[in-house]
Amino acid sequence: MITAHCSLDLLGSVAALCVCDLSPAQCDVNCCCDPDCSSVDFSVFSACSVPVVTGDSQFCSQKAVIYSLNFTANPPQRVFKLVEQISPSIFCIHITNYKPALSFINPEVPDENNFDTLMKTSDGFTLNAESDISFTTKLDIPTTAKYKYGVPLQTSDSFLRFPSSLTSSLCTDNNPAAFLVNQAVRCTRKINLEQCEEIEALSMAFYSSPEILRAPDSRTKVPITVQSVLIQSLNKTLTRREDTDVLQPALVNAGHFHLCMNVVLEVKYSLTYTDRGEVTKADLSFLLGTVSSVVVPLQQKFEIHFLQENTKPVPLSGNPGYVVGLPLAAGFRPHKTGALPCRLVAQKVKNLLWGQGFPDYVAPFGNSQAQDVLDWVPIHFITQSFNRKHSVLQDSCQLPGALVIEVKWTKYGSLLNPQAKIVNVTANLISSSFPEASSGNERTILISTAVTFVDVSAPAEAGFRAPPAINARLPFNFFFPFV
Known part of the structure; x- marks a missing residue:
């Protein structure tokens, strides 16, 4: 047991904790662990609002700091004792080999100095969006898996080998x-x-x-x-x-x-x-x-x-020469142009920008559960059109040219260990006017997709208390006969 009559020193992480210190650079009344308080402030204290500060209760042995006031001293002084507490639980942590596991991972914000390093260490990820709650068994769910063009053919052990x-x-x-x-x-x-x-x-x-x-x-x-x-x-x-x-x-x-x-x-x-x-x-x-x-x-x-399956190949009338009695092979070439209507091109480009299954919500945290729908952040969709000089013509065509996604995030939680939280997502589809090309002419349209992450975290502000206000009502005829 250690007894000291002095200000807080760096005796450990427990001694640095102070849950009642709510006003930065200002002494909080009856907060004995507040390092901003002096002996003059202790003279007006009645007691310690938080007499005991402990560490993680999951450990079998943990340090605790006991605060008290010595009013007999002149001026009054703060007294704290650093003691060792034993947890009565049989399920406790004796020792931890990986101390970072006791706190959340601090998010690393990309900048011009660490961007290349983050790109090298990022190997991509997959997120399983399936809910842990299932109302039907897997046997009752019809399978929707199918082969698509270019997908390797699977076999019982691996894939079909084609040397x-x-x-x-x-x-x-x-x-x-x-x-x-x-x-x-x-x-x-x-x-x-x-x-x-x-x-x-x-x-x-x-x-x-x-x-x-x-x-x-x-x-x-x-x-x-x-x-x-x-x-x-x-x-x-x-x-x-x-x-x-x-x-x-x-x-x-x-x-x-x-x-x-x-x-x-x-x-x-x-x-x-x-x-x-x-x-x-x-x-x-x-x-x-x-x-x-x-x-x-x-x-x-x-x-x-x-x-x-269930398709027949085109019958031949000989190989290679004609065979007597077989029909003559004939056909026609359809007359069509390579031009596409504006509405069809706009829809095709829009589908290309949005992709397949564009989401409506984004999880605020990395471990958000799919069941907590109200906690998820809705995506705000915006459509903008930029008209050019030739857009006044009736034959102009509005085509999407860019999809700009803006993700606003903030630092959430404790100042010592803040966590990244998404608070707003906006998807902006930007369209421009293009003159319709005549038949036989081709036009190249450049489309792009951009994602921007904006830090909207506000700096911590001192929570000063509001000055006292007088709430008193004067009699109705107090200023009579002057008013």
């Missing part, structure tokens, strides 16, 4: 097959002929064993069916196998030469999909051959095509 050449002519097996992207590639593979039986990329099973997911993250699997297998001999003759059994590469010794049979030379995928973005069927065709040491390195060809 291709990237930086060189060598085959890379980690390239994923993309939905609705028809491809035909050739690449070279360096192999050791004596180890051809161990190389997976030379086997049929490497391409036919995966099972494609019907939709992303779906439990329904679509097996890959082998439709045809062609065998190519050393003299380039082709033979179609009657069965579609999966063959394994086999190494054969032919005198002084080594031959590897049943090696995959060509792979052709044919995937059937629906208009809902689901894969319903997967067919596969192989061209196998015999490889000798003369043709090493090996060249392989891979193709993938997508066919929509």
